[in-house]
Amino acid sequence: xxxxxxxxxxxxxxxxxxxxxxxxxxxxxxxxxxxxxxxxxxxxxxxxxxxxxxxxxxxxxxxxxxxxxxxxxxxxxxxxxxxxxxxxxxxxxxxxxxxxxxxxxxxxxxx
Amino acid sequence: xxxxxxxxxxxxxxxxxxxxxxxxxxxxxxxxxxxxxxxxxxxxxxxxxxxxxxxxxxxxxxxxxxxxxxxxxxxxxxxxxxxxxxxxxxxxxxxxxxxxxxxxxxxxxxxxxx
Numbered sequence: 001x002x003x004x005x006x007x008x009x010x011x012x013x014x015x016x017x018x019x020x021x022x023x024x025x026x027x028x029x030x031x032x033x034x035x036x037x038x039x040x041x042x043x044x045x046x047x048x049x050x051x052x053x054x055x056x057x058x059x060x061x062x063x064x065x066x067x068x069x070x071x072x073x074x075x076x077x078x079x080x081x082x083x084x085x086x087x088x089x090x091x092x093x094x095x096x097x098x099x100x101x102x103x104x105x106x107x108x109x110x111x
Numbered sequence: 112x113x114x115x116x117x118x119x120x121x122x123x124x125x126x127x128x129x130x131x132x133x134x135x136x137x138x139x140x141x142x143x144x145x146x147x148x149x150x151x152x153x154x155x156x157x158x159x160x161x162x163x164x165x166x167x168x169x170x171x172x173x174x175x176x177x178x179x180x181x182x183x184x185x186x187x188x189x190x191x192x193x194x195x196x197x198x199x200x201x202x203x204x205x206x207x208x209x210x211x212x213x214x215x216x217x218x219x220x221x222x223x224x225x
Binding site (some may be wrong): 008031033035040041042043044045048050086088090092094098099101103104106 | 115118144151152153154156159169201203211212213214215216217218219
């Protein structure tokens with residue numbers, strides 16, 4: 001089955017850009033998602049990208065997809081303290097019926 | 112804004128008690144899910160349903176059971192709670208549309224079994 005990997009922790013200074021990385025194994029993955037989880041809350045869908053795209057930008061968020069390397073990244077421009085949260089990468093392949101989530105990256109924004 | 116609700120938000124109970132975690136959604140989604148989340152953040156799918164009277168076990172074996180008698184309601188039951196069941200439980204529903212499978216999550220139930 002699909003395996004999705006993320007680094008566990010990332011710390012950045014307020015105002016800097018954050019880049020959260022994710023790798024996956026199933027080359028037939030069709031949709032790839034980024035979810036955000038704030039403390040004590042459920043996950044919230046931030047953005048997603050279809051596998052025929054290389055990049056998607058939505059305000060401060062930029063998603064980059066490298067299909068050859070099976071690598072997905074989320075860049076947050078001008079990171080704010082309110083961006084501190086856990087970020088989950090998730091993918092769904094053509095054959096899968098559910099999303100496969102990564103283990104999450106804890107983003108800490110330092111003042 | 113997603114309309115999916117979980118109750119209770121927090122529950123502390125003793126070993127051996129029977130509990131039911133409630134999950135309801137008002138979006139008319141056919142698909143619903145239960146995830147167990149470790150303190151170390153990782154999500155594990157324990158149950159899912161693709162419609163009324165349809166339930167399946169997920170990737171992680173769980174002693175809990177679920178039912179889906181109505182589209183909007185997907186409760187999870189533990190017949191005899193144990194300390195190993197202490198965890199965060201997240202319910203979700205999904206919409207299949209342009210954009211693939213978008214999941215909407217409830218706020219979760221933090222269960223502590225003493």
